[in-house]
Amino acid sequence: MQKLISYLAVVFIYLAVATDFWRCAKTPASLRYLKLHTSMIALALIIHGWLLYQVIFDHGYNLGLFNVLSAISWLTVLIYWIADLKHELTNLQAFVLPPAAIFALLPASNVTDRVLPAAESSLFLAHISIALLAYSLFTFATLHALLMTIAERSLHNKPTLIKLPSFPPLMVMETLLFRIIIMGFILLTITLVSGMVFSEQIFNKPMQFSHKTIFSIASWLIYASLLFGRYRYGWRGIKAIRWTLAGFLLLLLAYIGSQFVIQIVLGR
Secondary structure (H helix, E strand, O other): OHHHHHHHHHHHHHHHHHHHHHHOOOOOOOHHHHHHHHHHHHHHHHHHHHHHHHHHHOOOOEOOHHHHHHHHHHHHHHHHHHHHHHHOOHHHHHHHHHHHHHHHHHHHHOOOOOEOHHHHOHHHHHHHHHHHHHHHHHHHHHHHHHHHHHHHHHHOOOOOOOOOOOOOOHHHHHHHHHHHHHHHHHHHHHHHHHHHHOHHHHHOOOOOOOHHHHHHHHHHHHHHHHHHHHHHHOOOHHHHHHHHHHHHHHHHHHHHHHHHHHHHHOOO
């Protein structure tokens, strides 16, 4: 019961901050409100992180689908919270916090458990941790790209489904987007290389070219092409956003899609 209350507290804080953002959307929020939002998100992150530690590490290393989704959402909110301290990305609350509230509650259902025996391997823990951080960085980059789409349309007075009060300069948003993508790309590269080179040590079996591996490599190629295009041809704006979204879609198919079929549909 106490754990359920903690889950509900995280959901309440995430949704309360997002709701208050929309309530203040028509007028610029005061500095006092922004500091309050930052403090509330920090509190939710602490509780959410504690809950994740409990469900993932209490009995082995539980990488059930719901636990992984919750961990990715926690890392995404953490990345947003850190970035917001410097870049004032309050508008991202509209995109980051509502789905984080949903994913934070999923482990409370105890629907899927996938306790892995390789939990004692430090190499395995490092591989999974880097992979989760890479997923989270690309999740943040995707949400940021969606925000840039809205900002771009607003700048050209085009109709949008979502009206947000203000945006940082597009150049600042674009610079941050590529910084996040570069960090995510480096971590994704480490994840793929370590998975291929140390497959037997990490997973106790030789590397196999499954659909998960193929989609991951395809996503890596898209992000590599995007970064090369940025460096060589100065890609930016809508083109950069589209490549970012395409890469993230393949990442979703690589892990989330396969795990949903295995753990939820097939019940394995």
